[in-house]
Amino acid sequence: MTDAAPRRRSRGGGGAARRAERTSVKIETAKYIERNIPNYEVLTEEALEVIETNAETILEEVGVNFVDNPAALDRWREAGADVQGERVRIPRGLARKLCATAPSEFTQHARNPEKSVVIGGKNLVLAPVYGPPFVRDANGGRRYATLEDFQKFVKLGYMSKWLHHSGGTVCEPTDVPVNKRHLDMLMAHMELSDKPFMGSVTEPSRAQDSVDMCGILFGKDFVQENTVMTSLININSPMTFDDVMMGALEVYAQNNQACIISPFIVGGAMAPVTIAGTLTQVLAEVLAGVAYSQLIRPGAPVIFGAFVSSIDMNSGAPTFGTPEASMVTYGAGQLARRLNLPFRSAGSFCGSKLPDAQAAYETANSLNMGLLAGVNFMLHSCGWLEGGLVADFEKFVMDADQLGALHGLAKGIYMDENGQGMDAIREVGPGGHYLGCAHTQANFKTAFWKSNLLDYKPFEQWEEEGARDTYKLATSRVEHLLATYKQPELDPAIREALVAYVAEKKASMPDAFM
């Protein structure tokens, strides 16, 4: 029932012994997914060319807006764009040419080197939900998120075998002033987990704090030479790049830190209601955004992002796990690969208010699609509820368990002699059974992916044990994980320096809540 396997040792006294004990806690984390399966491609070569041509037409004829950002306008003018007011019209081919300096894959380092991830290629890195102002669990119901909730999610993420990444704003710690909470969030990721994480993007100064704190954690020189954060830069679709997000992007690109450059699209509201129209806009926006990152620093690592939902035309609510969002994602994956850029999309998306069957259908639709679409970085891969308004504790561990199935699928089909299993078929023959045969005995431990959460018990046993549904099983699992959590070792000097940085920064400004 747990994917965390703490080694129990007898305990000595004093700080060193306590540290040794913490070091001895062994949390198993799967390596990021290296796909041994093909990508699912829905667009023909001809269709791809139409969309690429149309995206260039949009950039050239319609252009994009860089708002409240005169320096950006200067950079574009200098690069050869036609700048009128805040509108930037980019000559055909220029944006794609600028994108060419962005790397096709990059390593994001974790403070535990075993947990560093390579983003791009055939890989898939899984990170948790990002951004919800609310949390929910079965015991406490739906409520505003606090720093304590945030810390719990970081702990759960650390203990999840299938999550490769600690994420960023797993929920908004609304009890901390808005201008200071990024410091506490970064501290939690750095102290409570040893997986890679994301930086703040809500002000350029907070991006700088993120870089500075990483300087303490990893060493300043290491940060300048290596990527230690991947942060989320949303484009204000349609085709608007605001100064806050661009300011954060500028800080990260200057410091060689990675950004996901991501159109944020509710289809029918922020993009055309058609799939090809949405893909055209997504491509135009990403081309402009990635090109801009390369104007800041050629070679800065970036990810082609696409956050896509559709809309319920009756209620205006965004909808998730829908066919149209899947088709956009499959298509966007193809477009990203033709740009040689890592691709971010999909997640544990759902519109449901509870982690019920609706949540699971919609989430499974999106997770499966994300794997087959060739996504390289999947933000929101667990814990998302209610259109992203809520980070749900039970759903976090339910989804995290399903991420194991993605690891299983990505293995593909082994075609070696053992995989072919001819000896087994010969040995068993018509009417026999395979349970006891040598081939089964040799392979059964790794042959089938197995949930650590879901119910596989006989009906009678399940009923005797309380006839628990998935929700109840998940509540137990959350409680068990939090009760057995142990913090990963962190050099006390580094920890003290981080605490001091946070305290100093907090003291330097008044609280802000808007």
Next chain:
Amino acid sequence: MTDAAPRRRSRGGGGAARRAERTSVKIETAKYIERNIPNYEVLTEEALEVIETNAETILEEVGVNFVDNPAALDRWREAGADVQGERVRIPRGLARKLCATAPSEFTQHARNPEKSVVIGGKNLVLAPVYGPPFVRDANGGRRYATLEDFQKFVKLGYMSKWLHHSGGTVCEPTDVPVNKRHLDMLMAHMELSDKPFMGSVTEPSRAQDSVDMCGILFGKDFVQENTVMTSLININSPMTFDDVMMGALEVYAQNNQACIISPFIVGGAMAPVTIAGTLTQVLAEVLAGVAYSQLIRPGAPVIFGAFVSSIDMNSGAPTFGTPEASMVTYGAGQLARRLNLPFRSAGSFCGSKLPDAQAAYETANSLNMGLLAGVNFMLHSCGWLEGGLVADFEKFVMDADQLGALHGLAKGIYMDENGQGMDAIREVGPGGHYLGCAHTQANFKTAFWKSNLLDYKPFEQWEEEGARDTYKLATSRVEHLLATYKQPELDPAIREALVAYVAEKKASMPDAFM
């Protein structure tokens, strides 16, 4: 909240008027899915050739058993196989050669010609769960299925927009003697629905009853010239063809009626624990079974079946919606297409005891995989629960709603001028929104697939209305559909003849309950 839209008309008196009223009930059924998307193919050409070569090796060296069926052994001997006892060894290439006379697609006629289906090619025909001895709903809990339950499921299937097929043994009517229940089941499909259906396979004589009753419903000549049933012939894996199933197959093939020839595999028990090994056995079994059908009657319509689950090596329970079953299905689809045969696999598979999040994750995993694997006939596409032991009323409508999403996915991406949406992007421009633009207005009604069951409401409204989860919404929907069900028109003379046939058959034999 309903996908059935009865037209309300004022009501006259008398039988004719009642019939007219019944005729006026308009139940919308979507056309079977015609995919405009590619199949997902995981096996390379080289891997496919290895599996095909290995399957021929199995047929030639190991062979298959035809049990208690001397006539079958004679047929195989005559065709050139090496027959020793009940073991049939098939020379390399013979089975594949015999399979060549089977059609690559065929029409299964419904009594309402608008609901006839074409099985094969790029099509996907969806049929409900098959075989459970138990039923469950929120009000009545888990219990043995009765004929009344069976009839309710047929009604729900008739009213579902996304189900193209009425299925067969939607649940086992355990209150009817085992030697007579097929008559009541057929009667229910013929009278309570006008969608295509399946015949009985539990005795050759019951297959003959199915053909004879279809003779009454469709006309004897029509049945001889056309396919009006698709029935499920399971292979007793590994590599055993029992006399009951083969007897039913013989009846159907002689009468030009379609059979799904389907290995029934719990991986690790009835087939090797490896994916390639399972695929090899599946192919060998289907080759032998389909070849046999063509020995009965060349050109008899058949479907390449693959029922595949994996096993939980701890409890021995079959598991569903797992990565390994998905990989087998993707691979089997490729093998079926290389044989030019329609393909049956996937379904609303789950191991859960309740229609909860586990059920939905596992089901969505399997439904999505089935669509992308190129499945042509998906039995069990809704209502399956607890490893197939239970047909669940709420899950039936929950899954049936998700089948709508498969229809949406299969549409693919429209690349015409309207699809490209360039005018919309030009009209809206940076910072605008698309809700009111001309392109959105022209397309919004059909742009996005929309659930008829799931919750898209704002949180506050959802809470005011009782904070219902998917299960509760589904209970309401089942009740609503059954309350508004109206029987489709059936010629009273045909109905009387069917009733007389059933009565006569029932009177001709004592009840049997084993």
